[in-house]
Amino acid sequence: MTKAFNQIMQEIEAAETIIIHRHVRPDPDAYGSQLGLKNYLKLKFPDKSIYAVGESEPSLDFIGTFDDVADEQYKNALVIVCDTANAPRISDERFNKGRKLIKIDHHPAVDQYGDINYVNDQASSTSEIIFDFIEHFNDLSIIDGSVARVLYLGIVGDTGRFLFNNTTSHTMNVASQLLTFPFSHNEELNKMGEKDPKLLPFQGYVLQHFDLNEKGFCKVIITKDILEKFDIAANEASLFVNTIADIQGLKIWVFAVDEGTEIRCRIRSKGIIINDVASDFGGGGHPNASGVSVSDWNHFNELADALNNKL
Template sequence: MFKHIIEKIEQFETIIIHRHVRPDPDALGSQMGLKTMIQQTFPEKHVYAVGEEEPSLTFLGRMDRIEDSRYEGALVIVCDTANTARISDDRYDKGEVLIKLDHHPNEEPYGDIVLVDTTVSSTSELIVALQEDTPILTLNEEAAFLLYAGIVGDTGRFRFRNTTGETLKRTALLLDQGIDTQQLFNQLYRRSLPLVRLEGHILQHFELFDDKVGVMRLPKETLESFHVTANESSLLVNCFSGVEDIQMWVFFVEEEESIRVRLRSKSIVINEIAKQHHGGGHPVAAGATAYSWEEVEIIIGKLRELAKQHI
């Protein structure tokens, strides 16, 4: 499969790379890392990265603004996106060939070529595996920095159980490129004063049900009062995860027309609940969408019932 993907990259003169909406470090790291490697290997090709920007992560690269005509006869690659509804920039299907590269469960196998590996920590690690298998792609310091950021983001700095021996071996390949890890951590984990103050509010006001399920509701008014965006609040999703006996936790973040649901667990599988509410994801890290605070209460009830089943 790796060889087939490289053949397509070699074949097309225009390559457009997408990823999911509301990007995290892995989405941007895999997208921009792959773009950088292709550009370094094939400087004559036209390679673009598209989608909306996340202000807190622009240090990983800026998005390209391209006309619809660029998609004519182009190869389109979508990174780190399980289903088409979450692809940033809905022109992803306007090219000649579509490739899906992902590490989430393959519940929607869209595209002409589908490479999904749920055993890797991140799509960034999958890109490193691609380069390992087909070293024609140039891995330089810039690409290594981006892919390292993606792996760090999705492994929680190598603390999560998705960190394997292969993950560390591939990370070593990136470190061997001479990347400045201190620069990355300074950028990736910096927090504005408003965000720090919001964290204090969360620690004071989150609810704990049955000593097992942590819940935090963040209405628009709360975010506005702290001058923090819904996207920025994602940095705080694990801030009370170390509470004694807690097994799972959830953030409900109100947006303009819906409520974003961020689900996390130490070991109990919670992505089935996410699927029941317009979402999905990994077994212990998933996302969903609620459309009313009444639906929020239903989700909390399901989490509490699930926790009781695992006493």
């Protein structure tokens, strides 16, 4: 860790412009690690030009906003990609137009696309890694609530509010230190949990239309006509992936949403490794939380069979 962190900081110190990316379909950790790193570096290096780019997710825009960066700004820029396991999932394809590319991530290292790659798959989140990076350089004294707030939300998001088994004593120690900074964690967590009232009938549909078998495998299938019936976008439907998580006997579940050009499948489990199955179908992620896109419902059935066979 020490060597890699020092190498990354050397590149940051040498750069005039730093552009920070993360993955498509961003989650709280993508937002938190990217914006946490940006806000920290702006405090440490106020004379540098530092940007965070990528498409926004409306349900997470309360966390922060992103920058418009012209193509020419990538010339001689240092590009850092947070929380992204493989290059095809990086938001904004210009990530490879800079002078040098750095990857900082906590997913299993399936694609080391950076000139410098720092991957710690034992960390709860990339936001936790960014905190460790800041602490390594004794810079906790220079950060403020703008950094602590987004890193905390990133950690909360990827640990399922500290319920998932990726929560360690180190994770809790990091969270406790972040809570010493001036932001209202209760207010922020309430924002994270809020849903538009118009979406709640869809939640009711999910609770009435899950398919759970006797082994503990469950499917939730959301077709285009269901999205139209409830006037809900595909990204809004994905917010309900854990709606069924409290079902007794549930072990593995897949939440499949027809997005038009592909069927996006979000896979979750309770203590059973499922990212190997996701990888077999061209996806990936964490041992207990992964994702994959399939082309049609026949391929989805093959994926579902493979997940069921895990049991």
